Amino acid sequence: MTDNNSADNKRDDVDPSTQTGSYALGALDAGEVAAFEKHLAEHAETRNEATELSDTAVLLGLAVPPVAPPPSLKASIMDQLDATPQLPAEAPPAPPLLAGPAETRARARWASRPVVALASAAAVIGLIAGGGVVATSVFQNNQRQEQADLFAAINAASDSQRRSVELADGTATLVWSDELQASALIVDGLEPLPSDKDYELWYIGESGIRSAGILSADGSRTWRVLEGSKEPGDTIGVTVEPRGGSEQPTTDPIIAIESA
Template sequence: MSTVDLHTLTGAYALGALSGQEAAEFESHLARCPACAREVRELRETAARLAVAVAEVPPAQLRTRVMAALPGVRQLPPARREAAVVPPRRRLRHRLPQLAAAACLAAALAAGGLALDARHDAGRQRDSAARAEQRAAALSSLMAAPDAAFHTAALKGGGSATLVASERQGRSALVYDGLPALPDSRVYQLWYSRGGTMVPAGLIAPGGAGGATLLTGTPRGADGVGVTVEPAGGSTAPTGSPLALLPV
């Protein structure tokens, strides 16, 4: 193998993709080529960082599902004849599809380990990301609205909230901070006050002391927004006194 050919094998060597003979020949070259030795070190460090970046803990049921599927996997037949001897460079080219498949398999294992429901998970993640992006865009537009009105109040029991409302957009949002944690059986609920009647306007997602949420419905015709603590899932009418009532 020429020296020029050897210089092109740093990536394959760093990933352990060379055969025994090729690896031995390349290692002999490494001993007298500082440039290739440095490149191999850098490629290995990069591969390690990439592996750590995508590593996830495989699902607990992964091994059971894989073992259960093995009996239905057709096995490859034994080789009937010896493979023809191929020059080293040609062997590397012939192995490229297998190396690519092995790399894809390694990436799949690192990213979650042969999850059989990966397509469903990916779909849910895409939907969740799209909804989050829409909410963020709506909040940004609301905050920048020329007629946006801001009203802040302290909540009984701790925390504070700021109501942002736009008559033109027909939309409002609550920005909150320092909310005390609730038990799983309770949730913060929002209400529009319309002529003394409290109309449900959404729930604050549990698990965070601070954040922002868009209210459902329009603030048009409302004189205030209330915050209460309700049973998990919310209520059709407040079950207790509001922690705060912010003007619209």
């Protein structure tokens, strides 16, 4: 009872508006979630911040997807465990633990969770393969990771703003920072195009219409940071263009969001 009361008192002392990051990352316990969501229902500013951070967390999670380890990697790890010499014991060995030898525990850990494409995983692969497997094979999303870093910077900028528009089958949200001269577009429900077409992004403003890159789509959520520099007041547009894009739009925009 004392421990529960202490936990409740400690929770009451926490300002829920400071927990938006933890909430977005799923780091709150059940009681904290309940208290935070009660706070969200009453405070629009905190609700907006939590939504923005949740979007960022989702996109950063998508930036580096889990990588299924090849069977050869598992075999290499097991071979290394078998081949690694053990230091001589200075005392009689203790009776074996019920948990089993290290190899058994290693096999259990391998089966219980996937290898994720993080720096530590790349280092392990590079070490075990001895140069036979290039670590960059695990990281086939460097450009996407760079995009995620840029998106996080835009979202964290002191002047960061966002605006959403409804589409026929989803929503498009523009996030931008005039201070960084940068923007990102998040679109839900954008259908894939035939192989000879691409969605092209545009900055539309006083200095004219400038291409801002190609946007891929698969019918679910897609996003990207726009290429080039955004100018204050630019409208961000999306058109359907021939594969590879055009120097200027050849069709009417299917998405147009003002940043003024």
